Amino acid sequence: MKDESARLGFRLTLPAQVLVLFISVFPLLMQAYISLTDWSPLSGQSWPQAWQFWNSFANYSDLLGDGRLWAALGRTAFVMAVCVPIEFMLGLGLATLFMDDFKGKRVFYSILIMPMMVVPAVAGYMFFMLFQSGGPVNDILAMFTGSPVTIAWLSDPNLALVAVMVADIWQWTPLMFLILLAGLVGVPEDQVRAATLLGANPLQRFTSIVLPRMKTIIGIALAIRVIECFKIFDTLFIMTGGGPGVATETISVYIYKIATQDLIWGYVAAIALAILIVLSVVCVWALKRMARVRA
Amino acid sequence: MSMIRLEHLVKRFGAFTALKTMDLTIADGEFVALLGPSGCGKSTTMNMIAGMETPSEGRILFGDRDMAGVPMGRRGVGFVFQNYAIFTHMTVRQNLSYGLRATRRPSDEVVRRTNAMAELLQLTPMLDRPAAGLSVNILQRVAIGRSAIMEPAIFLLDEPLSNVDAAFRAVMRTELKGLQRSFKQTMVYVTHDQLEAMTMADRIAVMDHGVLQQVGTPLQIYNDPANLFVARFIGSPGMNLLHGRPTEVAGSMAIDLGALGYSLPLAPEQAAAARKANGDVVFGFRPEQAARVSEGQGMAMPISFVERIGARTILHLGDGAASAKTVFENDAGFEMGRALHFAPHPSAVRLFDAASGAALRGQ
Numbered sequence: 001m002k003d004e005s006a007r008l009g010f011r012l013t014l015p016a017q018v019l020v021l022f023i024s025v026f027p028l029l030m031q032a033y034i035s036l037t038d039w040s041p042l043s044g045q046s047w048p049q050a051w052q053f054w055n056s057f058a059n060y061s062d063l064l065g066d067g068r069l070w071a072a073l074g075r076t077a078f079v080m081a082v083c084v085p086i087e088f089m090l091g092l093g094l095a096t097l098f099m100d101d102f103k104g105k106r107v108f109y110s111i112l113i114m115p116m117m118v119v120p121a122v123a124g125y126m127f128f129m130l131f132q133s134g135g136p137v138n139d140i141l142a143m144f145t146g147s148p149v150t151i152a153w154l155s156d157p158n159l160a161l162v163a164v165m166v167a168d169i170w171q172w173t174p175l176m177f178l179i180l181l182a183g184l185v186g187v188p189e190d191q192v193r194a195a196t197l198l199g200a201n202p203l204q205r206f207t208s209i210v211l212p213r214m215k216t217i218i219g220i221a222l223a224i225r226v227i228e229c230f231k232i233f234d235t236l237f238i239m240t241g242g243g244p245g246v247a248t249e250t251i252s253v254y255i256y257k258i259a260t261q262d263l264i265w266g267y268v269a270a271i272a273l274a275i276l277i278v279l280s281v282v283c284v285w286a287l288k289r290m291a292r293v294r295a
Numbered sequence: 296m297s298m299i300r301l302e303h304l305v306k307r308f309g310a311f312t313a314l315k316t317m318d319l320t321i322a323d324g325e326f327v328a329l330l331g332p333s334g335c336g337k338s339t340t341m342n343m344i345a346g347m348e349t350p351s352e353g354r355i356l357f358g359d360r361d362m363a364g365v366p367m368g369r370r371g372v373g374f375v376f377q378n379y380a381i382f383t384h385m386t387v388r389q390n391l392s393y394g395l396r397a398t399r400r401p402s403d404e405v406v407r408r409t410n411a412m413a414e415l416l417q418l419t420p421m422l423d424r425p426a427a428g429l430s431v432n433i434l435q436r437v438a439i440g441r442s443a444i445m446e447p448a449i450f451l452l453d454e455p456l457s458n459v460d461a462a463f464r465a466v467m468r469t470e471l472k473g474l475q476r477s478f479k480q481t482m483v484y485v486t487h488d489q490l491e492a493m494t495m496a497d498r499i500a501v502m503d504h505g506v507l508q509q510v511g512t513p514l515q516i517y518n519d520p521a522n523l524f525v526a527r528f529i530g531s532p533g534m535n536l537l538h539g540r541p542t543e544v545a546g547s548m549a550i551d552l553g554a555l556g557y558s559l560p561l562a563p564e565q566a567a568a569a570r571k572a573n574g575d576v577v578f579g580f581r582p583e584q585a586a587r588v589s590e591g592q593g594m595a596m597p598i599s600f601v602e603r604i605g606a607r608t609i610l611h612l613g614d615g616a617a618s619a620k621t622v623f624e625n626d627a628g629f630e631m632g633r634a635l636h637f638a639p640h641p642s643a644v645r646l647f648d649a650a651s652g653a654a655l656r657g658q
Contacts, residue, residue, distance in 0.1 A: 209382065
């Protein structure tokens with residue numbers, strides 16, 4: 001009887017399972033297969049024949065010694081380590097401000113979340129224009145210094161990364177703000193009042209009542225931004241194309257370049273798979289930790 | 296020092312006036328209940344005492360000190376919220392010691408006072424349990440202990456029993472009253488439940504529509520309501536109120552209950568009150584203070600419903616013209632539809648001005 005219903009259940013969910021198999025499991029297996037070969041689309045063979053170029057784990061051992069890959073990873077981590085905390089602090093500050101009532105709150109709210117709605121490619125183009133050496137950013141700086149400023153933001157290897165991070169912070173602070181505001185609204189007002197009546201100052205109230213209540217939502221906000229930031233590509237690619245040289249080459253840009261220019265797809269697959277595995281392990285660890293904190 | 300004085304207190308929210316005017320003095324160590332239906336302004340009054348709301352007009356004084364501009368954290372007020380507002384992400388111990396830790400007391404003092412408070416409230420066994428998931432009665436004790444540990448001179452309780460089921464409320468009433476005796480603080484207790492107010496308070500302040508109706512001891516309020524609202528609101532069932540006209544027959548005052556076709560003679564004190572009446576009066580008496588009389592004396596009304604609640608029997612009397620309720624100790628074969636002959640004890644009669652609703656008093 002139970003067996004019967006289980007079989008019926010299996011048959012009913014079969015189409016959905018096949019679909020999932022095709023959209024997630026199949027590409028993953030294909031990628032794993034190709035990552036173990038030297039196959040390239042220029043080799044004259046279609047991908048199922050990639051076994052002819054079998055090189056075992058050579059791609060993976062190459063990957064460990066690939067300086068450009070490690071540099072790109074380091075750069076990505078740097079962008080993440082700078083942007084996410086700044087976005088978090090700005091978002092939290094703004095969200096705290098928006099808990100109070102003030103004139104024009106709705107208007108400011110709309111303006112504030114607008115950057116999030118801009119297509120990243122368009123945002124990239126906007127910042128490309130802003131950071132030109134004759135662009136508005138330099139014009140504004142000139143107003144403060146009193147003399148013309150001609151900083152070559154996007155072609156200076158050090159400044160290009162700064163410009164890219166400014167664009168990222170501009171575009172993604174609103175998301176932090178929105179998520180954290182939702183979290184703040186969910187903090188019971190009576191508890192904050194009770195703490196006030198017991199003599200807690202604003203900072204104590206924030207650290208002992210508000211923050212612990214927002215732990216989960218802060219975890220979610222940070223996780224979303226860390227994952228997204230790791231994949232940073234579109235805005236950056238339009239602003240600098242990963243340049244000058246490799247100055248703003250993040251992991252996504254690097255993969256894009258070797259996939260479209262060098263066409264060594266076996267190696268690309270190996271990198272992508274390695275990153276996927278590392279990221280998954282980190283995510284599972286973080287989620288488990290979060291679940292434990294909540295319990 | 297912990298006397299509370301409210302002087303001409305007014306609170307408006309935009310166009311809505313929550314509290315029209317309030318003058319009340321609460322003595323040091325007194326337990327005062329603010330009693331009234333929802334929306335009467337009792338919670339607003341309480342929030343202003345705590346400093347959560349700013350009065351639109353008037354003053355709040357603790358002793359001789361004007362509280363205007365004193366933030367809520369510095370008023371030395373303990374507040375128990377209706378939902379207790381327990382910090383559910385902390386343990387019971389962390390909840391109890393929160394105030395002491397926030398005000399940076401030495402850690403040995405924190406430990407000593409927390410343990411003492413836990414002992415007093417019988418919370419010692421669950422001190423290190425997380426506060427989330429504790430039962431309501433424990434949560435309430437935690438909420439009280441968390442405020443009491445700061446030794447506030449004034450304790451404010453906002454309907455602390457409204458989330459508790461009826462059977463448990465009786466237990467908590469006794470417990471709360473006992474706690475007040477041991478803390479000896481000035482307590483203000485907001486409630487819409489007259490039973491809570493009657494059983495616990497030294498004095499009750501009855502409020503309605505943002506106006507203080509009467510302040511007095513529970514028995515004063517029960518026996519001598521200041522107006523028709525208090526007469527109706529206090530008591531379960533409330534006071535019987537019948538329209539009548541004072542008449543003087545051969546030097547003795549009586550009330551002519553026109554619709555019922557009876558005249559009831561009055562005791563001297565009530566007669567004096569009736570002489571002051573300016574036109575029609577409302578004739579009131581408590582349902583418990585009526586006795587059965589033989590036919591031809593007193594009032595007669597048909598019994599429309601018999602409500603038996605165990606120890607007592609409540610009779611709903613009357614037809615369209617007038618109605619009343621009486622309460623008897625035992626069920627002496629009351630039958631629906633039969634006429635009941637009854638009369639209030641003469642000393643239990645209270646008279647109110649029909650136009651203004653205010654009580655008429657002899658002296």
